[in-house]
Amino acid sequence: MQPRSHALNGEVAAARPVARCIGSLAAIYLIMGLVGLQLAIPPSTASPLFPAAGFALATALWYGWPAVVATFVGQFLMHMVRCWYEGNGWPPVQLMLATGFAVGAAAQAAAAAFLVKRWTGDTWRELAFERQLFGFLIVGGGVACIISASAGAACLGLAGFVPLGELPYEGWKWYVGDTLGVFIFAPLILVLLAGGGDFWRAVNRRVMLKMLTIFGLVMVAFAGASRWEQAARLRQLANEGESAVARLADRLQQRAEGVRLIRLLLDDADQPSVAFPPVAQQWLRGTADADVLAWWQPPGPGDDSVDRLLIESRSDTAVAAGLPATAAALAQAAVDAGSLRSKQHQRLLQHPATPPTGLLLAVPGGDEARSPVAGCLVAGLDQQRLLEQAIPSLPLGIGLWVGEFHIGDGAAGRLPQAGQLQWAGRLPLDWLDWQLDLTADSRYLKGEFDVTWIVAILSLLFAALFADRDVAISAAVSREEIAREEKQQLERELLIAQQIQKGLLPRRPPALPGFELAGCSRPAAQTGGDFYDFMPLPDGRLAVAIADVTGHGLGPALVAAEVRALFRALIGRGEPLGQVVAAMHRLLAADLPDERLVTACFAVIDTTAGQLEYLSAGHGPLLVCRAADGSLEELPAQSLPFGFLDEPPAVPAGRVKLEPGDVFVLITDGFFEAADATGRPFGVAAVVDVIRQDRRGTAERLVASLERGLAEFLGRTAAQDDLTAVVVKRAADAAELEGAAEQPLAAVQSVG
Secondary structure, eight states, X not given: OOOHHHHHHHHHHHHHHHHHHHHHHHHHHHHHHHHHHTTOOTTOOSOSOOHHHHHHHHHHHHHOHHHHHHHHHHHHHHHHHHHHHTTOOOOHHHHHHHHHHHHHXXXXXXXXXXXXXXXXXXXGGTOOSHHHHHHHHIIIIIITTHHHHHHHHHHHHHTTSSOGGGHHHHHHHHHHHHHHHHHHHXXXXXXXXXXXXXXXIIIIHHHHHHHHHHHHHXXXXXXXXXXXXXXXXXXXXXXXXHHHHHHHHHHHHHHHHHHHHHHHHHHHSSOOXXXXXXXXXXXXXXXXXXXXXXXXXXXXXXXXXXXXXXXXXXXXXXXXXXXXXXXHHHHHHHHTTOSTTTOOOOOOOOOSSSOOOEEEEEEEOSOTTTOSOSOEEEEEEEHHHHHHHHSOOOOTTEEEEETTEEEESSXXXXXXXXXXXXXXXXXXXXXXXXXXXXXXXXXXXXHHHHHHHHHHHHHHHHHHHHHHHHHHHHHHHHHHHHHHHXXXXXXXXXXXXXXXXXXXXXXXXXXXXXXXXXXXXXXXXXXXXXXXXEEEOTTSOEEEEEEEESSOSHHHHXXXXXXXXXXXXXXXXXXXXXXXXXXXXXXXXXXXXXTOOEEEEXXXXXXXXXXXXXXXXXXOOEEEEOTTTOOEEEEOOOBOOBTTOSSOOOOXXXXXXXXXXOEEEEEOHHHHTOBOTTSOBOHHHHHHHXXXXXXXXXXXXXXXXXXXXXXXXXXXXXXXXXXXXXEEEEOSOHHHHHHHHHSOGGGOBOOO
């Protein structure tokens, strides 16, 4: 048993390559994701082209679950790096968002890989045909990309970064970016991963380099355009803010001038201790954002009278709004004004029950050089109404904040949200320190944004289609080139096999006294499953073999070579023909596949007796044509074909006596089963007619007549099966026969 420590070391060593793979893929995903985010056109945070989605699908198909884990890690790190770069830090909400985004991206990669394999099988490795490519893009991009878009939009909505009404639109933009990323980059990454071989290095690499260069330029141009678009929108938002600031400053300046004018009127009035002049009252009534008007003057030196105070209020709402209504409060406000001659003073007064909503404008009275505090006039303004009166309308989607006061239909919160533009400015008044914050949500310039987005999407979509077409063409050309190389290699191998098989056939028939021998074999393809053979035996007899393996091509040729080798090895030991065939049955049963059968006929010619011993393993017809009357008899097959049964019953060989001039013919089924253009077979009867007509000729002539007769019958139709024929003819000259019996055995020769 292996020690536990060794087992742990082995597990760690095996995990290291997987960890390196995950780390490398996550780093590449992170880089591609950050590049894709640079293409986002604010106020949107979604990129119209997200290359990392295509990278995730391609690597998930190629590497499996490690790529899915790498997608999770890369997406999580991408969001955290983005938060750090934008200066938002890593608060818990950002960690939760990063986790949600990462889960969605990993689930999308896993689901896309599963759908692609389920839909296209293994054709995703090639993508050489448009049907395969489009099926890959539909299920891997159009269907699977719904997952990450839905998860991302849901996370943004739950975190409050996108208003509920904007979630479908934000999810749609996310979906489009991921889908185009799959359309463009998944085929490219797959071709890069699958690249190999001379043709890839010579052709595909140049094609892919050209395409990647084009897309790199497109991405750089698009990133520049998006930055320009963002700057243009910020400038437009700044114009809106500066216009709002100018209107508000003009409004405040008008109010300050009105208060100064009233103070001058009070200086001209005699003892204004009863009521404000009518002009002051009219000003208060006609100024929609003014609630309180109060004049206060302290006693002069040596004057024992009390402070003089005049108060004019629009209504009791002034008190409720947090504005002072008592002499002490107004006096304190005037004193707090500081240098009343050159400065105004604003102060948001705290009321016990309400937040500060008021603005005090204090105007000094008298000559500050003679009397630092000669009295003052204080006007109380409602700040919310002041904003609404100064800036009656803002464009759709813009909100304006001054302190805690807000106007416009922008988001009610002041925290930055996804898809928002922000601008901040200050009032150009040296006596009032106000900051104005302007925030625009996705409704601002939405029409122009939609146009830009649609143009970008259409451009990228057309680019994706052309790119994928180039990928398909490149893959198809690569596949054709590889197939051409494989075909050429196969043809070379088949040519070698053909030469080897041709070398196994007898170059010429052996010289056998008293007999004429001839044979032919024409494979339907470069190699065939037919063969014939002549083999001289040590005792002076001659063995003849013919066989037909089902099918034609290289496989049957290998089986035919094995049958020939077995027959030669077994018959050379001098065993009876029946035992030889039985042994071949047993040996071939272990080698032949279930769908492969072999028919064969073996014969041994005895020159001294003028007879022929034969045994057919399912092969026929075996034809004997008698020279005397031209009669023809068909000998039966004694055994089953090789491969039909493992242990067929043993059968004895048959014998046939050949008289001078008699012919023994063996053919394969390619002769009589050959059909012409109409489907009509040549048939056994036609073979018999050829044998009868040319029985008086030589064996070689008879073989040629069989070939010629079949060729005339077929016309231009090619034979569909291998053609093999063997003719054994006993010589008709009796003197030759007698002389043959006296010749020594060494006269029997063969080069087969």
